[in-house]
Amino acid sequence: MKIRSAEIVVSAVNRDQYPNEGIPEIAFVGRSNVGKSSSINSLLNRRQFARVSQTPGKTRTINFYLINKEFYFVDLPGYGYAKVSKTEKASWGKIMERYLSRRKELCNIFLLVDIRHEPTNDDKAMYDWIKYYGYDCTIVATKADKISRGKYQKHLSIIRKKLGLSDEKIIPVSSLKKTGFDDLWNEIINIYTE
Template identity: 45%
Template sequence: MKIVTVEFVKSATLPSGYPPGSLPEVAFVGRSNVGKSSLINTLLRRKQLARTSNTPGRTQLINFFNVNQELLFVDLPGYGFARVPEAVKREWGPMIETYLRDRECLRMVVFILDIRRDPSQEDLALKGWLDYYGRRTLFVLTKSDKLSRGESKRRQRSVQESLALPEMPLIFSAKTGLGRERILEEIRKAKGEARS
């Protein structure tokens, strides 16, 4: 999948604020500070399209990006240890769940995990929730450049086992670009498939 054009469409919190749904969508989810924005920026070859930050919890809205006028990337707020007001945290759950459960044009969820960390209870719960709703999910382990190749493979197997995945999660590095083409290929395949 070649990225030609990318543009920010809008941010939303409620379905009434979402774009019309005429294009297929791929959503990106993960804990706060897992490298979600860096992954999106690397896939799109844009430096600051999705805002990156060392402060967990910067993304607090659902952000929609039009890719090649044929697909939307959807950046969902990170969950977990974000230092944000409790009232904001309480709104995130329903906001994310509503989008993931009800969005008809959602073709795939890219579930992002830090390769150095074991899946949290929140990760396991979200995986179970996505399984329950039958959402096609691609698991991606970020920050692989922080480990040796051997350690990355070991962690890859460990996460696969922890999440009971039928296939190995993909390994990705925003620093080196490792895994970029494979992720884009999976997105390309999912883009053309209607939700079953």
Template identity: 55%
Template sequence: MRIKKSDFVTSAVKKNQYPIDNRAEIAFVGRSNVGKSSIINALTNRNKLAKVSQTPGKTRLINFFIINDDFYLVDLPGYGYAKVSKSEKESWGKTIETYLTSREQLKRVVLLVDSRHKPTGDDILMYKWIKHFGYDVIIVATKSDKLSRNELKKNEKIIKETLELTSEDKLYFFSSVSKDGRDQLIDNLFLEFATDID
């Protein structure tokens, strides 16, 4: 499929601020510095759709973007950033939890991990939590342009072992810089939720 149109719709903290239509939603979640905004911009081919910050942990709201007037890509607040207060962390956690446990329109969760590093304890908890609630989950390892082919193979094994992935679990590597495999990744993440396929 081709992403012909992508627009920011709204930011939300509470349930009554979510969009009220029944379009399917695919949520992106990951650590604060995993490159979530960059991958959203790369997939939609819009440099400033999602705001890229030099300060990890800046996204504190749930951001809804409508794709092809068809379904929503949902950007969740990043987790695991140390330089915020405990109460702030709890607030963000509650925001994420409320969305993930109460949103019928949510059809898939894309968990982003850094391809260069072993998944953190927070990544493992998030993955297990998503699986526990029965969501379809896809893992995308970001920043793959920073690794050699041998390193990619080695880190793929580490990620699979750390998250205890099965052969049925889907793991993709992607670089927001090179955008190699962009069209294939778009199909893997979004195709089944698109009604207008080109």
């Protein structure tokens, strides 16, 4: 995919700040530190577009990135950072619910999990939430450079089992080695041209 333009349109907290032109959206979500910003930057071939987090768990806005003036990447706040207070967790929940509860523009949610580890209970809860709201979901297994290719299948089946996936795809990526992003782009093109 040729990226002709990528611009941050809004960092939103409330619904009235969301874009309202009816442009299709693909959302990215995952545990803090899973490699979400790095993956968005790799997809866009930019270095510092999505901010790689210095303080995990501190991003509490929904960022809308307009790509080629055709579709949005929606960068949802990460979850599962241990040092977050109850109040902050509640505010995360509200921000997420506001977006997920009725977003007709939203075509697919990319749930990012670390390829090395069994998904956490938070990951499982996030996946169940996505399904509860009725959205399509694609799993992105990050940091694939950390394991050998021969071990991919074993790790992917652990992820599939813990999340209780049905026919969802799992796409391994590495921002360090820049692998897997062509597959992810093919998925994105399939989704928003459907």
